[in-house]
Amino acid sequence: MIETVRFWAIIVLIVFGLFFTFVSAVGVLRLPDVYARAHTASQTDTLGAGLALAAVALALGWQNATAYTVLLLFFVFITNPTAAHAIARSAAESGIVPWENDTDEEGESR
Amino acid sequence: MYNDGHLEGDAVAAERILVPLSETVTVRQTVGYAVRAGLERADSLECHLVVALPSDREMPEGQTEVDAARSLLSKAENWVSEDVGDSSVTVETAVLGMDEYLFGPRDFASTFASYGEEHDIDHVVLDPEYQPGASAGMLHPLERELESAGLTYDEAPVERPARHERLIGDGTQRFDRLFAMFWISYGFYLVLGDPTYWFDLVTGAAVAGIVSVSLAHITFTFPLGRVQSPLRTLRFAIYVPYLIWEIVKANLAISIVILRPSMPIDPKMTRVNARVRSGLPLLALANSITLTPGTLTVRADDQRLIVHSLIASARDDLFDGSLERAVRFVFHGRESSAIPSPRERGDAEVIGGDEL
Incomplete structure (x- = not known):
């Protein structure tokens, strides 16, 4: 009984992790400029990797490696925003003007 | 009284200088130098001693900071009268930043500049160790900002004990x-x-x-408190689940927007002045903002955060300041987390992309 619950919990976590990774990929393709893409790229790291690692921890059960996955997630949560911020900041410093949809129609990113 | 005639002839207006003070090992020498150098340039001196208080009077330690500033000023006043001998020196003291929040070097420089304008001062004597509040490495950025505010400055030559001590x-x-x-x-x-x-x-x-x-x-670049530091760690442990919950909510909102064929995004640059201290609290806030999809910290110049927001609901959350309150809760406890939201205190605005 407990084993079936665990099995399905793992499946659900992986499916949701895949879903958010997929959404993130779609977002990177659809969104207009580097700033907007940086938002959705971080989704892969937060919920995509987060749910997948949660599934791994659950699959491993109570052992040392489970602690590693939690640590791994912790480091992802520190490094991901740092990288996203670095990208956005360097974009701003190279003078990329953010895309806005209501000002002028042709005011798109370059 | 010793050179009245000379003064008449020269008609030099009294030299006016501004000396910002903070509790450092070199503050005594700075005051001494300011008086000496001022008297060399002119015969009478008007010495304005000020203490600029950094952020947050709403925090529990706010009142003690004001008291400490007052006592430093009265000490410095005595130092001046020790140093002047019988020349004519007027001393004015003031505590600045009581009714506003001073965050970075820019705020300090503009406060000094406006004080200087009021009292017709255009020269500042700086303590090389000058360090208001907790933020580190204030001197060089402050000098740059003073220059752009149109004030001349002068660093007091002091002898100081080696820094590592x-x-x-x-x-x-x-x-x-x-x-x-x-x-x-x-x-x-x-x-x-x-x-x-x-x-x-x-x-x-x-x-x-x-x-x-x-x-x-x-x-650890800051002193640890035996009670406060473990408490902060505990409060941080409460903060993590809250942050994860916020991340999940924001992820769902963004996913819905991206998957809709019309993709109703509304990207805007915003500026938010965060009321958290520099260093670890600011890092925690900026990182949390970036971790939440929909808001992305583009710049963090002192406490002025430039945040790119993708959809209107994420922007509203940002302006409501729930993450800011949570970070304040982690670092300062529950009573200081109850502050007005950035929107209510006018610290949040949408800016154009060219204002980066």
Whole structure:
């Protein structure tokens, strides 16, 4: 009984992790400029990797490696925003003007 | 009284200088230099001693900061009268920043500039160790900002004790740092190793010992509180689930927007002045904002955060300041987390992309 619950919990976590990774990929393709893409790229790291690692921890059960996955997630949560911020900041410093949809129609990113 | 005639002839207006003070080892020498140098340039001197208070009068320690500033000013007034002998020196003192929030060097410079304008001062004497509040490395950015605010400045030549003595601090502080560092690294070692195996316990203790002795005063650049620091860690443990919940909510909102064929995004640059201290609290806030999809910290100049927001609901959350309150809760406790939202205090605005 407990084993079936665990099995399905793992499946659900992986499916949701895949879903958010997929959404993130779609977002990177659809969104207009580097700033907007940086938002959705971080989704892969937060919920995509987060749910997948949660599934791994659950699959491993109570052992040392489970602690590693939690640590791994912790480091992802520190490094991901740092990288996203670095990208956005360097974009701003190279003078990329953010895309806005209501000002002028042709005011798109370059 | 010793050169009245000279003054008449010269018609030089009294020299007016501004001396910002803070509790440093060199503050006494700075005041001495300011008086000496001022009297060399002109015969009479008007010396304005000011203490600029950094952020947050709403925090519990706010009132004690004001009292400390007052007592520093009265000490400095006595120093001036010791130094002047019988020349004509007028001393004015003031506490600045009582009714506004001073965050970075820019705010301090503009406060000094507006004080200077009121009192017709255009020269500032700086203490080389000048450091208002907790933020580090104030002097050079402040000099740059003073220059752009149109004030001339002058760094007092002082002799100071070697800097590393200050960093290490006194005995108990040093012990606290070693102690904290030892247990943090020991714990980390045992998580990676096996806490029930004697070999790991012994090697872990040795490694943690080496790490704490060599790195403790680099890791903690601020004094640790025996009650406050563990409490902060505990509150941080409460904060993490809250942050994850916020991340999940924001992820769902963004996913819906991206998957809709019409993709109703509304990207805007915004500026939010965060009321958290520089260093770790600001890092935690900026990182949390970026971790939440829909908001992305583009710049963090002092406490002015430039945040790119993708959809209107994420922007509203940002302006409501729930993350800011949570970070304040982590670092300062519950009573200081109850502050007005950035929107209510006028610290949040949408800016154009060209204002980056």
